[in-house]
Amino acid sequence: MRHPTAAADLPDRLWRAVADGDEYAAADVLHTAAADGVDEETLLLEVIAPVQERTGTEWAAGRISVAQEHAATAINERVVASLAHRRTASEHLAPHHGRVTVGCVDGEWHAFPARLVAEVLRLRGWRVDYLGARTPTAHLVAHLHLTNPDAVLLSASLPTHLSAAHAAVTACQAIGVPVLAGGRAFGADGRLARLLGADRWAADARGAAAALKAGLARPGPAAIRQVADDLPHLVDQEYTMVAQSRPVLVRQTLAGLEARFPAMRGYDDAQREHTAEDLAHIVDFLAAALYVDDPEVFTAFLTWTADILEARHVPARSLLLGLDILAEQLREFPRALGLLREGSAAVPDRPTGPVPGPHLPA
Structure with a gap:
């Protein structure tokens, strides 16, 4: 009660x-x-x-x-x-529903939401195998072979892990285990979970419990599919090229900022390191947006980043300059250029103060 x-x-x-x-x-x-x-x-x-x-x-x-x-x-x-x-031992040993596996996709450190889901499901009578943060897909699949759960619940907070989430979804379904996705990475409405082929999506722990109670059908042999089956836009190779070029893009953008943004010449080592980290995250989110072909993945991150820069007393115009320099390097990539243009347009309309958003890796 x-x-x-x-x-x-x-x-x-x-x-x-x-x-x-x-x-x-x-x-x-x-x-x-x-x-x-x-x-x-x-x-x-x-x-x-x-x-x-x-x-x-x-x-x-x-x-x-x-x-x-x-x-x-x-x-x-x-x-x-x-x-x-x-809880008493009898409460722990008396699940009256089925068995589920709960964990974060490979690379995802933010395990707290998944932990809350696992505890709520235990309270509601499920036997839960909680795997915690950044579970490699191969090890997740091996665990599912051993335990044969009714479903696997995959959590991802950062859209930069959507490609790993996609691989996990298809791998789990290929061995007949349905996937319930959750976490901010999949969008507030779960649209990216559906895009990546997850069987269901839940906004929170109670939603996950309700979805499990309603039941998830086990995938059939047709679940075995290739990435391009879900995301045909990836045939242009823009995602692959941007992701693989990350170190070069960050290095060249940092050099361009130093040449065009005079304030950077007075940065100390810590400020330069922060700037390089921010650029790396921008490239990562650009790649994530390319992967799912969704501009909001990129623009939402940029508006949040602009507020973080302001909180550090760094003018947001430095972000716009960085986007311009990235665009110069990616002039042969039409989808990337489109995302960069939308991102630049979104930054001036950001909220006036910091807003909740995905945590950058510390």
């Missing part, structure tokens, strides 16, 4: 403990609430999840450091585990 009124102030209380780096205070907030009758699913999805979201927002706004963000995430992960450990 839920007690939403009793839980109303819990996110703020948990945030204060997490922001102070006090794991024990954080656990006490949750354990006391549980003892007072707030159910575990509410604590997971309506208390811990918003605090984790706030952690990312505070980092994006420049109010906490990368180290503080990592520390906050570690505390949230440990309090999730502490709640799970309050």
Whole structure:
């Protein structure tokens, strides 16, 4: 039974403990609430999840450091585990639905959303094999051969991992295991999950539980397919060329910025490193947008990046200049040029302050 009124102030209380780096205070907030009758699913999805979201927002706004963000995430992960450990042995050993595998696609470090899904499914009676972050597709498939689950739930937060997600989706379906996709990488409406051939998409943990309860049909032999079967636009090779040219594109764009943006001449080593990292992420997101042929993948990242630059007191016009220099290098790539033009047009219309978005790798 839920007690939403009793839980109303819990996110703020948990945030204060997490922001102070006090794991024990954080656990006490949750354990006391549980003892007072707030159910575990509410604590997971309506208390811990918003605090984790706030952690990312505070980092994006420049109010906490990368180290503080990592520390906050570690505390949230440990309090999730502490709640799970309050369950009795009989609760752990008595799943009354089927078996599922939950994990992140190869390369995806942001495992917290998948962890919340795994815990909610356990609470709802599923036997869950939780594989955590960046699960190599070959190892995932080997695990599925051993366990023969009813479904595999694949999580991806960053669109830069969509090609890995696509490979995982097709590999799982090829051995007869249906795929339920989730995470921000697939779009707010799940359109990219459908594009990549996933059997279902869910916006959150409760949606995933509902989809599993409704049932996912096992794929037949027709599920064995090639990448171009889902994404025929890839025959132009633009994605492959941009992805493979990443180091050269970053190096040449950085050199162009140094020549045309005078402020960069006064950058220290740390600022130069940040700039190179930002350029690398821009190229990665450009490649991701090319992979799925979806401009929003690129423009959403650019508007968010512009706000991050402003939070660092770096003018967003430097981003526009970088896009121009990239366009000069990619003048033989019509789809890439189109994306760069749309990205440049989107940046001036960004929100006035930092907004929640995908976390860049620290």
